[in-house]
Structures are given as C-alpha cells and as structure tokens.
Amino acid sequence: MANYVRAHEDPPAVRLALILSAVAIMGFVVVVPLVNVFVGAFAEGFGTYWKNLADDPDTLHSIKLTLMVAPVAVFLNLIFGLAAAWAIARFRFPGRALLTAIIDMPFAVSPVVVGLFLLLIFGRQGFLGTWLREHDIQIVFAWPGLVIATCFVTFPVIARELIPLMEELGSEEEVAAVSLGARGWQLFRLVTLPNIKWGLLYGLILCNARAMGEFGAVFVISGHIAGKTDTMPLRVEKLFQEYNMVGAYAVSSVLAMLALVTLFLKSVLEWKTRQDLAASERLRAEGGAT
Amino acid sequence: MSHVDVNRRVLPGFQLSLGYALFYVSLLVLLPIGAGVLKASSLSPAEFWAAVSSERALAAYRLTVGASVVSAAVNLVLGGLVAWVLVRYHFFGRQLLDSLVDFPFALPTAVAGLVYSNLFVENGWYGRFLVPLGIEGAYSRLGIVLVLVFIGFPFVVRTLQPVLEGLDRDVEEASACLGAGRLATFRRVTLPSITPALITGFTLAFARSLGEYGSVVFISGNMPYRTEIAPVLVVNRLEEFAYAEATAVAVVLLMISFTTLFAINLLERWSKRYHG
C-alpha cells in the first residue's frame, strides 16, 4: 500500500485520533452503560440474580404481562401498518399527506401526554368512565389500557418502515399480477408480501422492542399496581423506588438482553438484504447472451 | 403523465385499507387528542392560563426545552464524529460499533435511566471520578442532559450516515487540487453539504428529548423548580387529581411537539429541494 495520502483522505494521524475518539464516545455513552446493567444484575451472585427474577411473584407477573401486552400491540400495529402502507404507497388521494403526518405524530408527543389523554377517555372520571363501569369493562389500571397505550406510542414504526419500502418497490409487479388475473388476497400473498418480507420483519422486531420498553404512557394509565398492572419497565421503577437496586438491575438485564437480540436480528436482516442485492447484481453482470 | 392515479381502478383494496387506517388513526390518535383538548377547554381562560404559566410550570418548560436543546447540540458533535468515522474509515470492529449505535433505540428508557443514575452517583463508575471534581451527574440538571444525550445519540448518527455516504468525493479532490488543506476542505466543502442533515438530526434528537419521560424520572430526582421536567409535572398534577390542570400543561406540551413536528416536516422538504 502506497504511503502517500490520497487527496480526499485524512492523514493517518488524524484518522487514528478520530477513530479513537469515536470508540471512546461509543464506549462511554453506550458500551459502559450496557456492561453496567449486567454487572449490577449479578452483583450479588448468580443465585440472588435468579431469585430476583424467579422467586419474586410481582416480577414474574410483570414479565408475563409484558410478554402478553407487547405482542398484542405489535399485532394490532402490524395490521394497521400493512393497511396504511397499501393505501399510502399505492394510491393518491386527497388528505394523503395529512395522514402521513398524523402517522408521524406519536414520535414527537410525550408518552405521558398520551397516557393522560387516554385516561381522560377511559378513566373512572373520564368521558366513557360511567359507561365502562356500567358494563363492568376495565380498561385503565388493567391490561387493555396497557395495550391501547402501547399501541399509540408504537403504531408508526411498522408503517414508517413499509411505506418508503413499498414506494421504492413500485406497483408494476402488482399491476402485472392483476392483468394476469390475480385477485386481492392472492395479489398480496404471492406478490407484495415476498417483496416486503425483510422490511416487514425489521419493522416487527423494532416495534416489539419499543412496545416492551414503553414506559411513560403505560406508567400513567396503569395506576402502577404491583402484581397486577406493572409491566417490566414499570417493575424496574418500582424496585428502584424501593432501593432494591440489584432487583431492578436483574429485571433490567432481561430487557437489555432483549435489546441486544433486537440489534442482532436487525444486523442479520440488513446483512441478508445486502446479500440479496449483491447476488443479483453479480449475476446480472454475468448475465450474457440473449 | 403519471399512471399512479389510475391504480385505484386497477389495484384492489383501496377502500378497505384506507378505511381501516383512518379508523385506527381516529381511534388511537384523534380521539385522545380531542379528549385532551376538550378537557383543557373545560377550564376558563384564566384558570387555563394560571395552570400553564405558574412559576413551577414555566420552570418545567424551560428545563424541558433547554435540556433538549443542549443534549441535541452535544449529540451533533458526538454523533457527527462517530458518523464520520463509521462512514469514512475502515477498521477492525467497525461493524460491531455500527450495530451498537442503535442500542439506545432498542433499550427501554427505564433501564437507561436506572443505569445512568447509578453511574453518576457518588460511588458510581463515573461518579467516583466526577463528584470529587464537583460534577454531579445524578439528581441534577446535568444528569437530565446526560441521559438525553444517550437517548438522542442514534438520531444524529443515523441521519448523517446516508448523507455522508452519498457525498461526492470528487468535490473534495477538486478542493485539494485547488490548494485547500483537509480542514479547510472540511469547513468549506463538506460541512455545507451535510448541514441540512445536521439540522434534521438535531431536530429529531430535540423532538425525541422533548417527550422523554422514562429515563429522566430515574436520574433527575424530580425536584420542582429545579429538576422537574414538564412531563413529570403533568404526572404530579395527575396524582393530585388535578386533571384539568394536568391536561392544560399537557396541551401546551402537545403544541410544542406539533410545532417541532411541523418544523421537521418543513426541514425535510427543504432539504429534499436542496439536494435535488
């Protein structure tokens, strides 16, 4: 390798300094906190760690609750994401820009505000409060409220992943399929779905991570009743308030592992997409004769 | 002449998909916001004003906005540097580092808050060095900024990366041919091209920080007038059963969020025109 520096490249000393700075930044901001979670969780040994998770009924319940609420919210958001992406990416209609903007909304709104507004509707003194009590339907301070709050905060994720993807793919294949006689669900199942599968998977994973980690909105609407309406993040907060740091860390470690799995799957999906693209480019170049 | 508008007659499912999407959005977004506005309007203008402009509320807004601005600015520098390194240089572990950038995205905010507060307390991993120096990371405004830096970190990096990757190296070479050193080239050639992305990244990080609750609750100590952010104020009012006052403050927060969203939208459109 020649020793000179190309005109658009930085000199090696600068490069080294910048790389080390970047690593240092990532280290202090991201990596050390990550390590801290696990160190804190196992601070009193593996036995205590396991006890904190498995022997504490409230913690166990919170895990079960999170595992119940998040998938439901993700599923509901999936249906919405597919519907919204189909409508927005494949058609032009008045109000399309407005709908896209509304989908972006939860992104900037504080989850506490969301939780409060939902409380105003479904709470005991809310607009629907009396009606709900008459019909013995419990929404706030119960898991339906958690699902609704989680849905609000995370519903844009899948849609925002699918819309640009489907716009980029274009509708030619689907129009061709219709000209060949495909009906609605056939069209979707045979043509659209295979083309968006990686983006969809990625959206699902991200949505799930956000759903499981949602705190603010759920905090307000759950009434944080331990053993009943605490999801895992809320459990962490409760343990923190009780100064049970090791316990809080134990639950946090599960959430951190979830985050790492999410990152891993995301990398795998990105790698797969890049592989797909590279393979088709290569083979096209070798394409050849008529 | 675009044939896209014809898709309604050719592709199926328009009414079904749009109908469901509108239904979902109305239920989930418009209804709650409507409820909020309705409740807030149940206060008389005087009451409303009293609730949203009390000393405590004003302190909360200042803190919320101020901390968000500072943390977003810090992220501009840190995130910018990391983005540059990830795009321009190849080194062992680059892929791993790149994946880790998204960690704050994927990690529940409560865990972030827990960890950051424990890192900066007196006997924490960072605190044991910083507290003797007088830098109180936990239960302080500084702590809020620090955790918001963590939360907003991926935004700047992920916004800058595609832009940096798409930069035309030829322009930098031309600049070198004309006699400019690397720093001058960076300042005069590269920086202007990535400015729209920097602004967008800043705004995204800012918007995200505005609403952040989960992590801040752990690290700030939530002391009114000093370390109480606006969302915490809302929750406190709620726990005092002062629903209308809580809603009033929430509506103000909502308006700040909308303004930020609007600004982001404008920015995205402006930067699209800028980049052609």
Add this chain to the structure above:
Amino acid sequence: MSITVRQVTKRFGAFTALNDVSLEVPPGELLALLGPSGSGKTTLLRIISGLEIPDTGSILYQDEDVTASAVRERNVGFVFQHYALFRHMTVFDNIGFGLKVRGRPKGEIRDRVMQLLRLIQLEGLERSLPSQLSGGQRQRVALARALAAEPKVLLLDEPFGALDAKVRNELRQWLRRLHDEIHVTSVFVTHDQEEAFEVADRVVIMSQGRIEQVGTPGEIFEHPATPFVMDFLGNVNVFHGHVQRGRARLGNIELAYPEYQDEKSRAATAFVRSHELEILKTKNGRPSLEARVTHVNVARSVVKVRVFADAFSIALTVDLSWDRFTELQLAPGDLVHVSPRQMRVFVQEQENS
C-alpha cells in the same frame, strides 16, 4: 378476436392524450402503434387493455363491449416496458402465475409452462430468478407469462425499448416468427419506425392524440397521407412555396398541380425523399435548383450528398447510388443542379373557412 376502438377520448387534467380515436384490428393481426412521445400510443394501448378507462368512447373485443370491464376480466396478455417480472419467483412460477391464480391443476400448469419454455427457447432456466437473466431473456419470459393463459389479445408496451441494438434486432425477428406461429391478435407500441415497419402487418401512425394514417408498411411508405407522416418517416427534404391556378411554385421549381385551380394563392409544403432527388452536372430541361456540394458521406451503402442552394438558403440531402456517384465524380464545392423526380405536395389547410 378482433379489437374495435370506437371514438375514444382520454384527458389527463388539461392534457388531451387521445382525441376521438377509432380503429379496427382484425383477428390475428400484428399491429404497431407508432409515433413520437406524447402521441397517445401508450395511452391507447393501456385503454385497450383496461389499465385505463376512456372518458368517452368504447372498446369492443369481437363485438363484446368491454369498456367497463376491469383488466382482470378481459383476459389480455400485457407485456410491460420494463418486464415487471416477479422478482422473488422463478421463471417457472412467473410464467405459470396466470394459470395458478385461476386455479388450474398443477399438472396442467407444468405442461403449459414447459411448452412455453420450449417456444421461447429458454428450457433449462425454469429455476432461475429474473435477476439471473439477461435483458433479452427477461423479455422473453415476460412474453411467455403473458401468453400462458391463452389470452384473446396480446399487448406489448415498447417491448424492446430497454435492450441493446443487437438484442433488439434479434428479438424483433423472433417476435415476428412467434406471431406467425401463434396468431394471437397483437398490438405493440413503439417509437422506432424501423421496428414497426419490419415487424407489423399494419402500422398506425399517431401524433398528438390523433391517428395520422393506418396502413401496411408499404402503403404508408408509398403514399404518406399527411405532412406529419412524411416528416416522421424521415430521410426527407422540405420545400416551402405556394399553389395557384393549377401550378405549384416551390423555390424556383414549378410543377403542375391540377388539384388546386383557384386564383387565390395558398401556402404549400412539398416533400421530396432523398433518393427521389437527382444530381445533374448540367440542366436537362426538367425543373431544377442550383446548389453547391457541401459534404459527401461515403461510409454507407448509399452515398449521402449534402448540397446547399444559395439562392433559397435550403440545405438538401440527396441519396446517390455508388455507380452514379462515381459517374459524377463529386467533391465538396462542386456546382450542380438538383432535380426532383417526384414530389408530394401538401397544401396548407385554410384557417378560416
């Protein structure tokens, strides 16, 4: 299956893509829609297929009015300009798609797909993905896919537009042979005049939403109906002048034009093909123009000589055979006489009637 287009009009906002267009396509014909961009040819094709609906007018397939039918119900085979192959399906699944969504049994699908693979000469590639094929191969798969369900009508939108010249040539021949074998009523859109004339039974020349002329390639070439057609076919020289009292005066060339006997003089344009102009060293009594040779292009099977007539500031192109060129010994700068053997005169339409 014949196709009838009856008085079809289509507007996109303020732009009129098709203006009262009518056309008859007899069963089994291979028809080309030829014209520059914006002429409406693609819009017409899409209306015939059902991908667009006309504002007024109707489309009939063999006496059945299909104007209101969705594209799915019309059983057309449509070949898209950029193929629109299903990128995640194999060649086999692509071709068999139309049969699969109609619920045909697997055995039938298999037989039909293999038959078509033989027809398009891509046997052995049934497991390949579209990304693994060359442009020409993809186009053939797109064609097979459109033909699989035995459509009544085959429609192709600039089928060879995205291919290299050599591949384009080969596929043209191939399409012609295929049509001779299958005899499906086919309509294809192209902006390439050579392609239309080489492949189609009849050609429709379109401009600005109207049909300029319909006919066999020979008919159009021999008897172009309008100035546009003449100009579009190319290789033509244009003279401007006027007609009056039975005579046409263009430049200093005068001919009899008995079709116009009026006293009032009217503007006229005359077209002369490059090979219809003669170059003479000396006048021979026939109407001619004086011109100077400016450029000689000998790199072709025919010699193209460019001349400039100073008196009228017209540049003309004359096609000469090699023999004639050698006979004349022309070089740039020579003074010659240019005489038309045949001229087509078009009188300008009167503005106020």
